[in-house]
Amino acid sequence: ESAKAAAVLLVFLFRRRDFTGVVDGVVIAGLTATGFAFTENILYLGTAFGTDQLTGDTGIASVTAATFFVRVIMSPFAHPLFTVLTGIGFGFAALSGTGRHLRRALLPLGGLLLAMGMHALWNGSSSFGEFGFFAVYAAFMVPSFGLLTWLAVWTRQRELRTVRDELPVYAAAGWLAPAEPFALGSMRARRLAREYAGLHLGRPAAREVARYEA
Template sequence: MGFILSVIFGFLPMLVFAFFVYWLDRFEKEPRHLLGGAFVWGAVIAAGFAFLINTLLGAGIFFLTGSELIAQQTTGSVIAPLIEEILKGMAVLIVFYFYRKEFDSVLDGIVYAGITALGFAATENTYYIYNFGYLESGYPGLFTLVFIRVVLVGWQHPFYTAFFGIGLALARLTPNWPKRFLYPISGLIVSILLHSIHNTIPALIPGVAGIVVGTIFDWTGWIGLSIFIIYVIHREKKLIQFELKEEVHLGIITMEQYLESFSNIARIKALLKYLGKPTFRTISHFYQLCAELAHKKHQFRRMGDEGGNQKIITQLRNELAQLSPLIN
């Protein structure tokens, strides 16, 4: 029963967090199969290989130094941040290279990175809750570790990996080739550095004081990233508002549809009006296409016709023109 509870409390909160990250992407939802694949990658591939590599390298350091303390500190402060951020980042990198059409904005980078990291956290949390909670102190230990892993440090992995996602997104949206390499590398370095600081704080400041300092460090970072995400969402709204003006003048969409395309409240009202009816999916798809068209037009302005942007814009316009009369 202890193991089952560990799995439940390890995975369920992270799945709830993942749904929240998915919800944040208000205008242009990412494909669920890609997000599901990213979560599984984090939970199985990244977590599995990280455990194996961290263990082997830690054992190697112990063999060379004969010091368990040195092995633990080196693994926690250097090896784990490096290996784990690279392995988590590989899922985002795969989407970036093989599904570039779905990688349209900084928010997309954060979403893919966050979902991957939450999958990793789910497996890691299960391991910690069971081994260092239940096996050491029974149910009191289990619930103590649940509080620590979910409440105190629940957002740590998405926070670190988000910076690599941001770096890839910035690279996706710049025509400058040196910056295309610089942004992802910088994002990965920031991810590793933040992860390393978090893991090093308990060693430098032992006891309750270390927990307090670590919690303040983590929550300060999460709040800062949350403010940045709010800014990114607002900027995406303005992008849609600017790019779709032309569609109104061309008669592809109506003024009412245009206003609903960048207003969450207006769009939700439109969706609620047809909740449970066949038209609901049509409306949802229509506004998804509006956001995709806005992003593709923005990319065309910045990047030119890379990846066939002009062809995609034409296809999206044609599809919107067909659906527009169905949306009243």
């Protein structure tokens, strides 16, 4: 978790302009953890396959099949779920006002400690008895994943609502066209604008629209 948090910290320190809130923290931490999990899964599956080559096990009873089921089918979201807690801590730190140095240091640290705690619970679940892993998975991990997914969606919608509420003033001043506040305040409208520009004016135009939206 510290290694994954270090990647988020680097973005927070050196691309601060692009790290402005909770959604950014969720996305950056999620991508970092997904890359970590992808690499780790290759190592686990490679080790399992090597074990099966030595023992001669094949098919559904093989170590490779069991490893694939647990790591790829049941828990592909595990690493992103843990590290997103760190990202949320950084996101709230990004929202803190200037001069709140202690708050900006403690929030990411608190997120990292939560990520470590959840990761430890996940790793230790197999020691809770024969069905410990499944109990932790159903009672804790799945609800946590659902809650964090809801938080990310709600936060993004809140940001879009702010865009829709604030930009009409600029449209009234003549800086924006009347329809732009709505278009910029909707993810669907943003996507349609990029597709329209790309279809009628080519990929460079679609990239310019994406830059404008950002």
